[in-house]
Amino acid sequence: MAKFKMHLLVCGGTGCHASLSQTIGDNLKEILVEKGLDHEVQVIMTGCFGFCEKGPIVKVMPDNTFYTEVKPADAREIIEEHIIKGRKVNRLLYQDPENKEHVSDSKHMGFYKKQIRIALRNCGFIDPENIDEYIARDGYEALGKVLTEMDAQQTIDIIKKSGLRGRGGGGFPTGLKWEITSKSQADQKYVVCNADEGDPGAFMDRSILEGDPHSVIEAMAICGYSIGGTKGLVYIRAEYPLAITRLKIAIAQAREYGLLGTDILGSGFDFDIELRYGAGAFVCGEETALIHSMEGMRGEPTFKPPFPSVSGYLGKPTNVNNVETFASIPVIINKGADWFSSIGSEKSKGTKVFALAGKINNVGLIEVPMGITLREIIYEIGGGIKDGKKFKAVQTGGPSGGCLTEHHLDTPIDYDNLIAAGSMMGSGGMIVMDEDDCMVSVAKFYLDFTVEESCGKCTPCRIGNKRLYEILETITQGKGTMEDLQKLKNLSYVIKDASLCGLGQTSPNPVLSTLDNFWDEYVEHVTVKKCRSSQCKALMQYIIEAEQCVGCTACARNCPVNAISGERKLAHYINQDICIKCGACMEKCKFNAISIK
Amino acid sequence: MTKVKSLADLRKMKEGLESKLNLREKSNNPESLVQIRVAMATCGIASGAKTVMEYMIDELEKRNIEAVVTQTGCMGYCYAEPTIEVTLPNQDAVVFGYVNEKKANEIIEKYIKNNELVDGIIPVNYETIKK
Structure with a gap:
């Protein structure tokens, strides 16, 4: 077998994928073959690195060089300069926004400094389509431990002790949920993974399934063992084709290795997983609606109780957990409840993945300890507001959440504080807004x-x-x-x-x-019919200041609806009845004569 | 493909697989490991740096020494190629010249293992400009 001296990790998350990362990977491979280096340098398509703002990302190991915004055409330069001659390609390195210095190692970037990656531990590190790489990173070790060395109650106790709470938004204690399901009596019980990520702007579940599908599979099997169920179902939206593909590959590999199926690791425990596709309805993230949708009925919620843990899928006890919750389970089993609960705040343990979006410099996926402040997230990790504008608010929790303002910048973020502030954790979308947002x-x-x-x-x-x-x-x-x-x-x-x-x-x-x-x-x-951010078109008017207008006619010529009239070299005038407020005139005016009132 | 039949099986399998990811694991915190940089510019390669690099990688692994071996560009000591720079944890880097397999062996045995200096050290006669 070839022994590789260098690894090139290419981000294969959906964001980078859309920016042609697959082609970058293919180009790299092709050029390596051409240079006769394909037995020395390995190209690996990984999951999301999180730094989507600067994607596509290519990371060179072992010297830990982090290339950003790579284009397919850059593949040759990376190989000829970096791989062959050992010179880093400076123009592709991350530039520190403050001192403009090139940073080659991701560890020294503000974006990564404050992060602790638990649920995302393997994303951007392993090849999600290769079970061997997952096993090499302690994969299925937790399942093995649970099956051979622990009983169901011991497992539940660890999860309870760790303080892990549901990452889908509600924050219900995971261990307690497992315990309730385990106590329900039935001939069959189900483990359901809720991958129906619906909040606008949130994409952590997708990234985990794309970057580390085995962690979810392993955790579902652990859950099955703990609650006494042998069937797992992943409810995933059909809009996530890449996540579905990778999950399918992962399930097939796990079956081949006997890590799913009958008599897993010689313990006598059987477990298998099937996929159920959702059509992308937001309400189906609600567990009763999700279960009805899986049963083939309308995705409508029903009254609780009975809770799914008593009567869920096909009337059987069903344990529903979110993707991110599952992804944290194997690490908790391996490293222990105390380790996990040492991270985070008093009532919210561990880390949370947030999807940073909106008017922020570093858009991307981050994982931070609970209890971190909004200020740290926005200014240190997120790199501040775009174009030096003023921070106005951040929306958390998607359509179910609310806005936090600058008064909340120093509030430690956890489930309870967010609710007290009138918002909620939700699945972890964070949409940052600046002064231009109404x-x-x-x-x-x-x-x-x-x-x-x-x-x-x-x-x-x-x-x-x-x-x-x-x-x-x-x-x-x-x-x-x-x-x-x-x-x-x-x-x-x-x-x-x-x-x-x-x-x-x-x-x-x-x-x-x-x-x-x-x-x-x-x-x-x-009252004054004014929109201070000039977003509500009906409330604003484009006005030409007569003193500053030189009558160049540039605005009139560019107005798509001919709302501007006036003689050459004389001040022009906008007819407000015709104006559609497109702003084309203001863009074209070289004399700053047009303003919004 | 063979099935994994027990936890012991899984652990054995993991041991075998770990080495494939070793390179990536190690580069996450290179400061705590022995770091070796081999000058691989045209002159270095022409005088056999590639063989030296391969030798180092193989031998360090055989002798169970945790190290990161990377390549770099021309170090400027073209007269003494192949040159390698060795950084032991918490120590300054030392550059060795005229490294062949025999010399490499000596460096591993004496300098890396026992921190004894060996012949062939090139005194550092430059400063790196901080941008």
Whole structure:
């Protein structure tokens, strides 16, 4: 067998994949063959490195060189310069935004310094399509230990002691959930992995399944052993084709090795996993709706109790956990409950993966200890706000969450603090907003999403959210009144109180939290008909300042609707009735004569 | 493919597989390991740096020494090629010239294992410019 002296890790996550990382990998391989180096240098497609902002990423081992924004055409230079001549390709290295120095090792980048990778431990390190690499990294060791050295209750006790809470959003203690399911009596029990990641902007579950599918498979088998179930089901959305492919490969490999199937590792324990595809409905992330969808019925939530742990899939006790929760399990078994609970805050243990998105310099996937502050995440890891703008808010918890403002920048982030601040952990999406974002429009955006995604079962959710959306629409149109603001509040509370499932109970959160934190902005929209971020088109006007206009006609020539009139060399004028507020005139004006009022 | 039949089997299998990832594991914290850089510019390669590098990688593994062997560009000592730079944990780097397999063996046995200096050290006569 060839003995490789160098490894080239190419990011194969969806983000980098879309930027042609597969071609980069192929090019690298091809050139290595051409140079006769294919027996010395190995090219590996890995999972997500997390630093999506700078993707595609190529990492050279053993010297730990981290190349960013690599294009397929750069493959030759990397091989000819770095691999053959040993000179790093400077232009592809990460540049420190502050001192403009090239940083070649990811360990010295602000983005990675504060991270602790547990759920993402293998993402960007191993080849997700090769079970051997997972085994080499202690893979299936935890399953082996549990099956041969521990009984079900001991396993549950470790998880309980570790303090692990559900990473899907609710934060229910995982060990307790397993214990309840294990105590239910039935001839068959099911382990379900909830991979129906629906929050806009969140992609950690997808990245884990793409980058380290075996960790989820191993954890599901451990769960099966603990609760007394032999069947596992992964409910995954069909919109995640790469994750599905890698998961299928991983399941097939695990079966081949006998790590799934009958008599696993000679312990007499049987376990196997099947996939169930979802059609991408947000409500199906709710466990009862998810179970109905798997049974082939409409994805509608039903009343709890009975909880799925008592009566779930096909009426049998079912344990539903999120992908990220599962991915943390093998490490907890291997390293112990005390190790895990030493990380994090008092009531939230371990680490959490966040998907950083929005107006932030380092968009990507990060894993940080619970209890870290928002300031550390946004300024140290995220590299601050794009284009030096001012931070306004960060939206956490997706459509069920709320906004945190600069008052919350130093609050340690964990399940309970986020709820106290009027938001929630959710699955870990973090959308950062700057001064150019209008909070009324943000609330409207999320309502638009929930109106679309409401299953329609409960009237307050089905109709109430629609009305909320309409009121917000009125406000952004400049037709809102102070009475509307009160209506928004009242209606929000009704929807929260009278809806059956989590979707309806939390859908008004974006409205309530923006009302709380940005009341002035709402009032401004309603009373002075002004949008301070110039996002609500109906509330703004493009105006030409007569003193500064030299009459060059550039604006008039570029106006797509001919709303601008005026003689050459004389001041021009915008007809507000025709203007569609596209901003083309302002872009073209060289004399800064056009402003937004 | 053979099935893994027990935890002992799995552990044995892991031991066999670990070496394949060793290179990646080690490069996560190179400071704590012996680091060796082989000058692999045209002159170095022409005088046999490649053979030396392969020899070092194989021998270090055979003798169970945890080390990271990487290549680098021209170090400037073209008269003394092949040259290698050895950095022991928490020590300054030392450059050795005219390294062939015999010399490499001596470096491993004496310097890397026992921290005894051997002949052929090139005194460092430059400073690296910090940008």
